[in-house]
Amino acid sequence: MxxxxxxxxxxxxxxxxxxxxxxxxxxxxRGNYLLAPELQTIIFSSVDQYGELTRLVKQHLSINDVTLVRQSEKAIPQMRILQDNLDRRTLSVFPNGQVAEYELIYTVRYQVLIPGQDIQNFRFELNRDYQDDPDIALAKSRELSLMLREMRKEAANKILRDMASIQL
Missing domain, CATH: 1.20.5 (Single alpha-helices involved in coiled-coils or other helix-helix interfaces)
Incomplete structure (x- = not known):
């Protein structure tokens, strides 16, 4: 015993x-960021109110107990997503001239406005290589969709990490 x-x-x-x-x-x-107490209540806006990145950022903010308000009479911090854009650049081509591989470039720009301080502008890019094959277009379309969703999740995580690093 x-x-x-x-x-x-x-x-x-x-x-x-x-x-x-x-x-x-x-x-x-990961997923639980220590945000400054001043950032626990913010006004959040985005150019694409119903976009996936906006939804993911709101979700991350709520997980971290941040209260989102539409307007306030008090001077409280604001966060604005100004742009999220996907571009692609050709990396290689097949012998017949069709594109074989792309580089996907997902760019995000946003601002954090804290009363009494200068506007803080943030910009970052996420890059992924994507191999295209016209013979299996449906599968490649699905792969592209999944890759873009993953890039948006990573962008939402990056935004929260940046907010956690703001010194007030």
Whole structure:
């Protein structure tokens, strides 16, 4: 009976030590960002109110307990998504002249306006290579759609990381 209790206690102790070490080094699960208290209530707007990036950013903000308001009489921070745009550049072509590979370039521009401070403009690009094959156009169309969705998720995560880095 004694060895069983000792094994359980040692497992529990080992698990506790690992958790304390992870917590001590600052480890946090992604998706939960420590935003400044001043950014816990913001006015959020976007050029594409019903776009996927807007929906994802709103979702991330709500996960992080940020209250979104339409208007306020008090001076509160604002966040505006100004642009999200997908471009592509040809990387290679088949011998018959058809495009074989593209580079997808997803550009996002947004602003954070904090009362009493200068407007903070942010811009970033996400790049992915995409191989096109006209013989399997339907599958490649689906792949492109999934890749764009993944890029938008990554962009929403980047926006929250940038907001967490704002020093007030």
């Amino acid at each position: 004694q060895p069983l209790i000792i094994r359980r206690v040692s497992k529990l102790l080992s698990f506790s030590i690992i958790l304390m070490m992870l917590n001590g080094c600052g480890f946090q699960l």
